[in-house]
Amino acid sequence: MTMQRDLDMTSLKFPATFEWGAAASAFQIEGAAREDGRGPSIWDTFSHTPGKVLNDDNGDVACDHYHRWQEDLDLLASLNATAYRFSIAWPRVQPAGEGAWNERGIAFYDRLIDGMLERGLAPHMSLYHWDLPQALQDKGGWGARDTCARFADYALEMGRRFGDRLRSIATHNEPWCTAVLGHQNGQFAPGLRDAKLANQVSHHLLLSHGMALAALRASGCKTPLGIVLNQAPATPARNTPADVRAAENAYANFVRWYMEPIFLGRYPEIEGRPLPEIHDGDMALINVPLNFLGINYYTRTWASTDVPPVPAPMLMGVSDMGWENYPQGLTELLLRINQDYELPPIYITENGMANRDEVAGQRVPDHARTEYLRSHLAALSAAIAAGVDVRGYFYWSLLDNFEWNSGYAKRFGLIHVDYETQARTPKESAHWYRDFIATQRGHRKGG
Numbered sequence: 001m002t003m004q005r006d007l008d009m010t011s012l013k014f015p016a017t018f019e020w021g022a023a024a025s026a027f028q029i030e031g032a033a034r035e036d037g038r039g040p041s042i043w044d045t046f047s048h049t050p051g052k053v054l055n056d057d058n059g060d061v062a063c064d065h066y067h068r069w070q071e072d073l074d075l076l077a078s079l080n081a082t083a084y085r086f087s088i089a090w091p092r093v094q095p096a097g098e099g100a101w102n103e104r105g106i107a108f109y110d111r112l113i114d115g116m117l118e119r120g121l122a123p124h125m126s127l128y129h130w131d132l133p134q135a136l137q138d139k140g141g142w143g144a145r146d147t148c149a150r151f152a153d154y155a156l157e158m159g160r161r162f163g164d165r166l167r168s169i170a171t172h173n174e175p176w177c178t179a180v181l182g183h184q185n186g187q188f189a190p191g192l193r194d195a196k197l198a199n200q201v202s203h204h205l206l207l208s209h210g211m212a213l214a215a216l217r218a219s220g221c222k223t224p225l226g227i228v229l230n231q232a233p234a235t236p237a238r239n240t241p242a243d244v245r246a247a248e249n250a251y252a253n254f255v256r257w258y259m260e261p262i263f264l265g266r267y268p269e270i271e272g273r274p275l276p277e278i279h280d281g282d283m284a285l286i287n288v289p290l291n292f293l294g295i296n297y298y299t300r301t302w303a304s305t306d307v308p309p310v311p312a313p314m315l316m317g318v319s320d321m322g323w324e325n326y327p328q329g330l331t332e333l334l335l336r337i338n339q340d341y342e343l344p345p346i347y348i349t350e351n352g353m354a355n356r357d358e359v360a361g362q363r364v365p366d367h368a369r370t371e372y373l374r375s376h377l378a379a380l381s382a383a384i385a386a387g388v389d390v391r392g393y394f395y396w397s398l399l400d401n402f403e404w405n406s407g408y409a410k411r412f413g414l415i416h417v418d419y420e421t422q423a424r425t426p427k428e429s430a431h432w433y434r435d436f437i438a439t440q441r442g443h444r445k446g447g
């Protein structure tokens with residue numbers, strides 16, 4: 001076992017400056033939902049609506065990270081990590097989404113960012129990881145064009161407050177989820193089911209990204225700016241024209257719909273999908289250079305038109321979300337987008353699996369996650385060797401946390417959280433990752 005582990009760890013070589021980290025987001029870990037002047041977000045409203053989240057779980061306490069952030073940063077640093085990806089809760093720093101800034105909320109992120117720097121963790125900040133101020137939702141949310149201007153104001157202020165201490169700023173995390181899961185399927189906040197609205201929301205998210213970049217750059221902000229997109233290659237179940245077409249259609253809706261406005265300045269033509277309402281100048285605002293692109297990769301899209309559908313083979317196992325472990329999909333995806341677009345440097349901003357972890361004594365034996373990590377890092381290394389410029393990797397997630405409409409039932413963390421006691425226990429995958437990073441960094445810091 002030890003020999004196998006060592007073999008796995010030394011056979012991969014990442015660039016010397018590669019950044020190693022883990023990611024989390026504000027609503028999923030912070031708790032302190034009504035503390036220090038934080039305003040309500042759409043996820044507070046949604047999770048407090050009976051039946052929307054498994055077990056009616058909510059984010060009121062979550063991992064209590066708002067009070068335990070020092071311990072959490074210590075844990076991340078103890079894994080030899082060099083970077084942390086976190087998000088700002090917009091309603092914590094601007095409770096109504098416009099107007100007054102909440103200095104107590106801003107002070108929390110000041111402490112958090114300084115805490116990262118003290119521990120040698122490069123701060124990678126996301127502005128929007130789904131917790132829109134409820135007050136903006138009441139005015140139409142992402143369906144309203146005006147929300148884009150509010151977002152640009154918020155981005156500008158966050159850049160002014162924190163920019164010089166940050167390694168990067170991402171505007172949105174996974175706009176596909178906000179648009180489709182939030183406005184078309186009703187699974188995520190704000191829980192709407194309106195395909196036309198969802199299509200418009202996708203445009204407003206991209207537009208707000210472009211407006212935020214324009215505002216930040218006009219202010220002289222020098223922090224690298226980008227966006228985080230969730231992506232997957234699509235595999236036809238059978239080599240039939242119908243499955244091949246279904247796979248290309250799925251890929252177009254999931255990946256190309258977001259990439260082409262940003263990198264080519266136009267939406268792709270997709271069968272059955274109308275264009276959203278686009279104003280003069282919108283596409284030029286969206287089609288501006290990025291300093292980096294964040295990619296979140298979990299699994300591939302499997303396209304079958306048979307009834308019943310041909311199931312995915314699941315040869316490398318399946319996560320507790322029911323998602324197929326398919327590490328080579330990461331290589332396939334990166335090679336394809338690298339060929340299709342002129343890309344800036346890439347970060348893998350999320351990659352991970354949910355597993356049914358249990359604490360056994362002081363140990364959390366999560367072999368499946370270690371294997372997931374190992375195989376995806378090998379797939380990433382293959383993409384880099386083939387010429388893709390990837391600068392860092394963030395495991396999702398640092399801690400077990402609030403997994404949206406699955407509540408606390410799904411555990412993605414490197415660190416186990418006991419929600420009764422808030423005790424943190426590093427899982428075996430965390431030990432593996434710590435050793436792996438140490439090897440990559442060329443020096444061991446214990447263990």
Ligand code: IFM
Pocket residue numbers: 025028174296350396403404412
């Ligand atoms: O927990 C989420 C995260 O907030 C966004 N990307 C996917 C993760 C796992 O579902």
